[in-house]
């Protein structure tokens with residue numbers, strides 16, 4: 108049987124120390140398989156971003172089990188977390204582009220962490236993927252000269268340029284109007300299919316739920332439902 112790419116079992120997580128210690132995730136169980144697009148919804152403070160950061164290896168989970176691509180990240184060392192981070196692509200609400208770098212240079216940064224391509228090859232690959240997302244004419248534009256939707260497309264391109272097996276997206280459409288938001292998620296869906304990568308996306312944006320294979324819902328630190336997508340229902 109196919110192994111899950113992300114396998115979470117009885118996961119608990121806490122913030123703070125001593126008397127201020129507060130549990131924010133309670134006995135989370137979730138399996139996500141290769142190529143799935145899973146959307147996580149839930150009210151503010153319910154723990155969505157915390158799960159995303161734990162899966163991404165941005166912090167170490169406290170108890171239970173969290174296996175990503177077969178590697179246990181619960182109680183992982185910082186070195187193991189650094190390794191795990193390199194295997195993911197990240198897309199955030201604020202595009203997080205470097206304003207002093209062009210679109211092409213920003214996308215090259217997504218390849219630099221892997222460190223095994225020459226500069227010429229990196230630039231060639233970055234230019235190719237930017238052209239695929241319709242930004243072939245904007246390679247040398249700085250972020251200040253791009254629209255919100257274009258900036259987010261550059262950010263998506265940067266996250267996907269190294270063919271990550273997993274893409275983690277936190278509110279990728281929050282800063283966009285509905286048309287740009289739709290274009291951005293369509294693009295994520297298309298590239299995910301082409302590269303057969305798995306996407307875990309947090310969103311409050313009801314307009315984009317239809318791209319999900321599965322929707323999971325967080326409530327007060329627990330996973331309250333784990334449902335099929337609107338299409339499949």
Ligand SMILES: Nc1ncnc2c1ncn2[C@@H]1O[C@H](COP(=O)(O)OP(=O)(O)OP(=O)(O)O)[C@@H](O)[C@H]1O
Nearest residue numbers: 122123131149150151152153154155156157158325
């Ligand atoms: N670094 C931190 N230190 C202490 N508490 C934190 C920290 N990060 C998050 N929390 C707390 O953990 C809980 C879950 O936060 P989290 O950001 O995961 O929620 P969320 O569902 O992503 O919310 P939102 O939709 O508003 O982004 C909240 O009670 C929050 O206050």
